Amino acid sequence: MSDLPKPEEMLKTDRRPSATGWMDTPVEIKKGIACYAGNPKSLEYVGLPNPRTWSCFDEDWQLPENWQEIIHEGLKERLERFRSFKIFMDICVRCGACADKCHFFIGTGDPKNMPVIRAELIRSVYRNDFTKAGKILGSLGGGRKMTMDVLKEWWSYFFQCTECRRCSVFCPYGIDTAEITIMGRELLNLIGLNIDWIATPVANCYRTGNHLGIQPHAFKDMIDFFVDDIEEVTGLKLEPQFNKKGADILFITPSGDVFADPGTYTTMGYLMLFHFLKEKYGLDVTWSTYASEGGNFGFFTSHEMMKRLNSKMYAEAKRLGVKWILGGECGHMWRVIHQYMDTMNGPADFLEEPVNPITGTKFENARSTKMVHIAEFTADLIKHGKLDLDPSRNDHLRVTFHDSCNPARGMGLLDEPRYVINKVCNNFYEMPANTIREQTFCCGSGAGLNAGENMELRMAGGMPRANAVKYVHEKYGVNMLACICAIDRAALPAMTEYWIPEVDVTGVHEMVGNALILPGEQKRETDLRLEPLPGVEAETEDEAKEEEADE
Amino acid sequence: MNKHYLYALLAVIVLFFVAYVGAEVFGLRIIFGVLIPYLAVIVFIAGFIYKVMGWARSAVPFRIPTTCGQQKSLPWIQPNKIDCPNSTGAVVIRMILEVCCFRSLFRNTKMSLEEGDKLTYRWEIWLWVFALAFHYSFLVVILRHFRLFTEPVPFFIQLLEKVDGFFRIEVLYDTIQTGLPGVFLSGLVLLAAVTFLLLRRILLPQMRYISLAADYFPLFLIFGIAFTGILMRYFTKIDVTAAKSLAMGLVTFHPTAPKGIGGIFYAHLFFVSILLAYFPFSKLMHFAGVFLSPTRNLTTNTREKRHENPWNYPVPVHTYDEYEDEFREKMVEAGLPVDKPFEKPPETLSDEKADSSA
Numbered sequence: 001m002s003d004l005p006k007p008e009e010m011l012k013t014d015r016r017p018s019a020t021g022w023m024d025t026p027v028e029i030k031k032g033i034a035c036y037a038g039n040p041k042s043l044e045y046v047g048l049p050n051p052r053t054w055s056c057f058d059e060d061w062q063l064p065e066n067w068q069e070i071i072h073e074g075l076k077e078r079l080e081r082f083r084s085f086k087i088f089m090d091i092c093v094r095c096g097a098c099a100d101k102c103h104f105f106i107g108t109g110d111p112k113n114m115p116v117i118r119a120e121l122i123r124s125v126y127r128n129d130f131t132k133a134g135k136i137l138g139s140l141g142g143g144r145k146m147t148m149d150v151l152k153e154w155w156s157y158f159f160q161c162t163e164c165r166r167c168s169v170f171c172p173y174g175i176d177t178a179e180i181t182i183m184g185r186e187l188l189n190l191i192g193l194n195i196d197w198i199a200t201p202v203a204n205c206y207r208t209g210n211h212l213g214i215q216p217h218a219f220k221d222m223i224d225f226f227v228d229d230i231e232e233v234t235g236l237k238l239e240p241q242f243n244k245k246g247a248d249i250l251f252i253t254p255s256g257d258v259f260a261d262p263g264t265y266t267t268m269g270y271l272m273l274f275h276f277l278k279e280k281y282g283l284d285v286t287w288s289t290y291a292s293e294g295g296n297f298g299f300f301t302s303h304e305m306m307k308r309l310n311s312k313m314y315a316e317a318k319r320l321g322v323k324w325i326l327g328g329e330c331g332h333m334w335r336v337i338h339q340y341m342d343t344m345n346g347p348a349d350f351l352e353e354p355v356n357p358i359t360g361t362k363f364e365n366a367r368s369t370k371m372v373h374i375a376e377f378t379a380d381l382i383k384h385g386k387l388d389l390d391p392s393r394n395d396h397l398r399v400t401f402h403d404s405c406n407p408a409r410g411m412g413l414l415d416e417p418r419y420v421i422n423k424v425c426n427n428f429y430e431m432p433a434n435t436i437r438e439q440t441f442c443c444g445s446g447a448g449l450n451a452g453e454n455m456e457l458r459m460a461g462g463m464p465r466a467n468a469v470k471y472v473h474e475k476y477g478v479n480m481l482a483c484i485c486a487i488d489r490a491a492l493p494a495m496t497e498y499w500i501p502e503v504d505v506t507g508v509h510e511m512v513g514n515a516l517i518l519p520g521e522q523k524r525e526t527d528l529r530l531e532p533l534p535g536v537e538a539e540t541e542d543e544a545k546e547e548e549a550d551e
Numbered sequence: 552m553n554k555h556y557l558y559a560l561l562a563v564i565v566l567f568f569v570a571y572v573g574a575e576v577f578g579l580r581i582i583f584g585v586l587i588p589y590l591a592v593i594v595f596i597a598g599f600i601y602k603v604m605g606w607a608r609s610a611v612p613f614r615i616p617t618t619c620g621q622q623k624s625l626p627w628i629q630p631n632k633i634d635c636p637n638s639t640g641a642v643v644i645r646m647i648l649e650v651c652c653f654r655s656l657f658r659n660t661k662m663s664l665e666e667g668d669k670l671t672y673r674w675e676i677w678l679w680v681f682a683l684a685f686h687y688s689f690l691v692v693i694l695r696h697f698r699l700f701t702e703p704v705p706f707f708i709q710l711l712e713k714v715d716g717f718f719r720i721e722v723l724y725d726t727i728q729t730g731l732p733g734v735f736l737s738g739l740v741l742l743a744a745v746t747f748l749l750l751r752r753i754l755l756p757q758m759r760y761i762s763l764a765a766d767y768f769p770l771f772l773i774f775g776i777a778f779t780g781i782l783m784r785y786f787t788k789i790d791v792t793a794a795k796s797l798a799m800g801l802v803t804f805h806p807t808a809p810k811g812i813g814g815i816f817y818a819h820l821f822f823v824s825i826l827l828a829y830f831p832f833s834k835l836m837h838f839a840g841v842f843l844s845p846t847r848n849l850t851t852n853t854r855e856k857r858h859e860n861p862w863n864y865p866v867p868v869h870t871y872d873e874y875e876d877e878f879r880e881k882m883v884e885a886g887l888p889v890d891k892p893f894e895k896p897p898e899t900l901s902d903e904k905a906d907s908s909a
Contacts (some may be wrong), residue, residue, distance in 0.1 A: 011668055017760035021555075047867070084845040090602070091840035094761045097655075097678065100662040106670065116761050133832050140558060169616045172649070172656040172682075173837055174846035176617060206869050207877075216878050217885035230682055238620060243888050249577040267619040290871050303612075304866050311868040319871055319890075339615050343858045365624045369854035376624050383627060410615075412622030412635040412851060419628070434660055434672035438619040438634070467670040 003032060004456055007499055011465065013109035014248045015100075022117055023124065023139055027153040029056050032456030033108075035159055035449065038199030043192065045203040046305070050192025061148075067191045068146050072129055073120075074187045079130065085183050088175045089126045092119060098167035098177070103442050104160050107460030114169035115177040119156050120403050122184055125150060149429075155193050158184035160457060162446035163300075163332075164405035181447070184303040194301065198448035201297040205309050209292040210255030216289035219500065222258050223287070232530065235522035238275045240287060243320065247286035248357065250317050252293040253328025253374075254486030257507070263489040265528045266507030270328060272516055273378065273509065276387070279519050281358045285326070285366060291316035294333040299340075300448035307344040310336055313371070315344050324354040325371040329507050331446060331485035334373060335410035344370040359384040373407075375416040375484060378512060382423045386516040391526065394425035396534045397480040397511070400472045401430070402465065402492070403440035404485035414438075417484050417508050423514040429476040435468035443483075447493030458491065458500050466499030473503055481505050556753055559767035563775050563822075570821030575814030583817045584797055584808035591824035598831025603839050614853045617846040624888040650846055653679055678751075685744035691715055691737035692780070699798035713825045716794070738784070742777040745770055767833060772826055781820040789816050 018025055034056050043051035054062050064070065077087045098104060098115040103114040112118065120142070126269050127134025127143035134143030163178035188194065201211035208215055214222065220242055227238050241247060253270065257263030277283040291312040298305030317325050327337055342348065343442045351370040354363040363372045368432065369400050401421055407413040414437050421428055435441050444461025472478040481492060481503050492505040525536050573579045620631025636642040648654040661664050661675040694711055716733040749770045752758045783789045793809040794816060800807040830836070842848065850856070875882065875889055883893040 008668075011664065016756055021778065022760065033562070033647070065768065081610055081612060083606055083611045084615065086609045087606055087840050087843055087845070090606075091834060092842075093834045093837050094763065094766050095656070095678065095682070096755075096758050096761055097659050101660075106662055109762055111757070114757075114761065122763070131832070137764075140555075140764050142765055165617055168660055168846055169619050170660075172653055172843045174617055174655065174844040176615070176846045179615070179846075207874075209874065215881060216887055217881040220885050220887060245888070289882070290874050308866045308868055312868070312871075315868070315871060337854075339853045340613055342854065343613055343860050346864065347857055360679055361625065363624075364855060365622065365852065366854045368857045371854070379628075380625055383625070409617055410618070412618035412620060413624070414621045415628050416624060421560075426769055432672075439658075464670055467668075471669070493804040 004459060004498070007459075008459055010107070013107065013460070015105070015109040017111035019057060022112055022120070023144060023503050025112075026149055027112075027156050029152060029156050030456075031057075031377055031453070032090045033160065033454055034156065034346060035195035035197055035454050036450045038192075038194035038196045039306050042196070042200040042203035043194065046198065046206050046308075048192070048194065048202075048301070048305075049190060052192065054192075059521055061151075061193070063151075063193075064192050067151075070190050071125075071146055071187055074190045075126065075129065078183050078186065079126075082179070082183070084176065084179045086386045087173075088119065088179060089123055089130075091173050092116065092123070092175055094120075094325065095172065095173065097170045098175075101165070101167045101170050102177075103164070103444055103464045104162075104457070107444065107463040108160075108457065110160075112153070112157055113160055115161075115175075118161060118177055119175065119180045121150070121153055121157055122180060130473065138526065151193075154184055154514075155188055158188065158451065159195055162405070162442045162444065162449055162461065164442035164446060165409040166405065166439065166442065169409060170175065172519040178447075182299075182303075185300060189302055195448065195451070197451040198300045198306060201295075201448075202305060202309065203299055205295075205297060206238065209288070209290045209312060210258075210291055211295060211297055212255050212259050214258070214292070217291075217294055219255075221260065223271070225265070226264065226271055229528070229530065230268055230272060233524060233526055233528060234272070234518055236275070236518055236520060238271055240271055240274065241285070242287050244284070244286035246284075247320060247328050248318055249286070250291070250322040251285050251287055251326045251328065252294045252313055253331045254333060255293045256295065256486040256490050257328065258292075260490060262493065262505050262510065262529075263486050263507060265510040265513070266329060266486075266489065268528050269507065269509035269511070269513030269516075270374070272513045272518060273387075275360065276516055276518055277381075281386070283358060286320060286322070288316045288320070294328055294330045296333060296336045297448060300334050301331055305341065310341055311345050312349075313337075313341065317348070317370075318350045323352040324366075325351070326374060327371050328374050329484035329509060331404035331406040331487055333406075333412070333486075335406035337369065337371050338411045338423075341371070352475060358379055358386050369435050373411075373413060373416070375413060375420055375508065378509070379416045379419045387473070387512075389424055389512075389515045390517055391424050391426050391515050392535065393514045393533060394511050396426070396527075397475060397506070398427040398429065398478045399425050399427055399482050399506075399511070400469060400478045401428070401436070401474075401508075402443070402469075402481055402483040402488060403438075404483055404488055405440060405442050405446060406482060406541050408438055409441050411485075412438075417482075420508055420512065421482055424498050427476075428474050429478055431468040432474050435464065441465040443485075443488050443491045443495060445495075446487050449510050450487055450491050455494070462495035462499065465492075466495055467525055469503055470500045473500055479503055482511065484507055484508050484532045496520045553759055554752075555762060555764040556771075559764045561769050561827060562768060563771040566772075566821060566825055567775060567779075567818045570818040571814035574817035580808035580810075581806075582816070583821055584781060585801065585806040587824045588801060588820060589806075591827040595830055598828075599836075602831050602836055605647060606840070606843055610861045611845055611849075612862060614849045614851075614858040615845055616849045616851050616853075618851050622851060634681075635851045637850060637855075642850055646842065646848055650841055653683055653789050655847075656682060681744045681747045681751075684740050685748060688737040688740035688744060692735075692741055694778075695735065695737065699795050700802045702799060710845075734786075738777060742774070742781060745774045745777060749774065765783040765833060769826070769829070769833065772822055772829075776822045776826065778817050779822065783815055783819065787813065787815055789813060804874065873888040 040051035124144045161181040168176035204213035257267045274285040298309040348370045441464040445458045496503045618635045620634030623630035623637040656679045659675045660672040752762045792812045793811045
């Protein structure tokens with residue numbers, strides 16, 4: 001991170017566009033912005049085209065000889081398959097409303113990061129290849145031929161978009177840059193242009209069921225570590241279940257939360273919640289090692305790859321014979337489940353319409369897909385008074401909530417997590433209205449861009465989010481940024497460390513775990529991070545003093 | 552200097568002279584008054600249908616609405632019915648607001664850096680105001696022109712004229728006041744709005760950067776239409792009866808190109824013809840496309856109701872059996888349940904191999 005510009009410098013980024021037009025400004029692939037190329041072994045494992053060792057900084061990208069033809073045919077096929085794509089190619093009026101809505105444009109100041117230009121990168125080729133006016137008028141009509149320079153520009157800017165859809169909220173025609181980027185990346189993948197932070201997780205997910213490549217025994221080991229930690233905090237030995245046939249519910253969550261802090265604490269929260277529900281109400285929840293990944297890096301590769309990886313969820317639910325599926329906190333995982341899964345891999349007629357057996361609530365909004373979001377599930381439990389909670393155990397936290405892009409703009413899951421947060425902690429403060437809910441700003445690292453080598457891009461992209469966090473930190477003393485996304489939990493700590501080190505990151509269910517009173521637990525002296533609870537410390541001191549006084 | 556708007560401006564100027572000179576000097580009134588308008592209408596209708604059919608032919612494989620509000624989930628959580636429409640009725644309301652009120656554009660904000668380090672977002676209303684003014688005044692102007700194509704003039708057109716013309720300017724100079732017809736607000740608003748939209752593109756560096764010639768051209772063209780129209784109504788004073796007989800001739804398929812309507816009229820008509828013919832091949836098709844935009848016109852109840860993908864083909868997957876075959880030994884050792892019992896292979900050598908490859 002030594003090359004990273006200082007936050008003050010980054011804030012003052014020049015956002016004025018260059019004097020020369022964007023078509024006449026050649027692309028510059030920069031260190032700190034670009035990601036490393038996909039590992040050929042990963043591409044090979046899942047049968048992606050043109051596996052080879054290459055680098056975006058090379059002059060020669062070792063493309064197939066007929067790559068222009070492949071792109072042209074791919075473009076044609078996608079125009080027929082996706083009305084969204086075809087319409088978005090045709091109707092943009094370049095009104096500019098999207099320009100300063102993009103976190104990458106705000107952060108980098110690079111005018112080609114304006115969503116309108118990102119789309120124009122493909123549109124220009126579309127006009128040349130598929131419209132008469134574009135062909136006749138050339139650059140005057142906004143058309144241009146597909147050249148190596150154009151391709152490099154595509155690669156650069158389609159991996160500078162996190163598919164967060166913020167621009168599509170403001171577009172008068174609903175043009176969705178995520179859709180453009182998804183198509184752009186699909187086309188790039190046809191000739192073997194991928195980044196390793198996407199390609200390798202894809203291969204891992206395919207083989208081991210999760211993006212980190214954790215094998216089944218190791219997955220169980222990792223959960224067992226959390227069981228030990230929970231025992232230290234609560235004095236109770238939990239017994240999570242794996243691959244259990246005939247369980248009531250299959251639980252699937254992003255594997256990132258099993259692997260790295262602070263997501264691990266969220267996983268501990270899940271384990272405690274399921275333990276509580278089993279002890280008190282006999283609810284039988286199982287984890288799966290085969291479907292041990294909620295996230296779907298196929299979504300960042302192609303529609304086909306998304307379907308291939310997603311297939312495990314229903315397949316495993318069917319094999320285990322559960323009633324329905326419960327999904328953990330994750331962003332793009334939930335866009336895939338909410339808007340794609342049923343269509344791709346359904347109908348899930350072997351599952352039951354989800355009902356919470358404890359409250360009797362029918363999750364009618366999940367009637368067909370048969371998968372319920374854990375925030376919906378927990379909110380329902382709390383609303384019916386089924387959880388024993390002590391929110392004061394989170395009193396050391398002053399919390400704000402970061403709406404993850406996909407649940408916000410691809411689902412509309414806004415108030416459920418807020419309800420849960422307000423019930424498990426006492427100090428909650430919203431960030432300014434233009435930065436939350438459907439207008440939320442991306443963490444800057446989504447859609448597979450959470451790599452290490454593109455840290456400058458990530459920090460720039462995280463700037464608008466960080467700036468809003470800083471605002472509530474200064475105004476209300478907020479010290480904890482809650483989120484419902486595993487990528488957030490992996491990405492935001494780096495972002496807060498850079499922009500606002502006083503604020504830490506948590507999952508909502510970590511706070512649930514802290515507040516949840518398990519039957520028979522010992523008096524808690526630490527939170528799930530094994531940090532002493534401030535109130536408890538004082539209490540024990542007081543007790544000691546009292547004892548002294550008594551003597 | 553930006554070649555994009557210069558070329559666009561130049562094109563419109565050339566078009567003006569083509570029509571003006573053609574009709575006025577060479578007397579090609581049949582060409583500019585009859586043939587080109589007919590041709591333009593045919594191109595417009597055929598092109599429009601072709602384009603929309605082209606969009607309709609493409610599949611809608613997934614339901615991907617942008618949700619701009621709370622979903623309908625638990626019964627005690629208030630859903631946002633318009634911005635996260637759960638039913639077809641709600642989608643209709645969302646679409647009406649989108650098409651008629653430009654709801655998404657209404658949300659527009661402008662980002663700025665305050666006090667050196669605070670990113671702030673202010674409500675930016677002007678683009679919405681002028682876009683709305685532009686579209687509605689254009690609509691009124693078009694409807695008003697039906698006076699020329701209908702006999703008798705329908706009641707609602709007359710009413711519209713009355714409402715549009717209620718705004719009267721008192722001009723105190725005697726020379727101009729005499730014979731000044733009632734001022735139609737719509738024409739002036741159209742000219743003002745189109746000027747705003749043009750200047751915005753030309754003057755703001757960011758807008759200039761993203762604008763193509765195809766963005767300037769229709770604006771200059773519409774400016775030309777409004778300008779020549781206003782010129783005729785208030786200043787050069789054309790023979791309205793002659794213009795009406797030409798228009799009536801066109802719609803009744805008994806075309807005539809009467810004398811006494813000057814070059815400005817033909818330029819005006821030519822501009823309109825060009826706009827019509829240009830429409831289906833340009834971004835102006837956003838007029839039709841907005842209705843078909845999948846992020847706006849689909850319901851958000853995607854987990855409640857399954858959406859069919861017409862081309863949902865089977866894909867290779869990694870099955871549980873393949874997974875268990877690879878990891879069975881490790882799963883058994885870790886105490887994880889397996890579907891098939893694990894049998895130790897007779898030779899330990901193969902074991903090591905499996906381990907090193909993993």
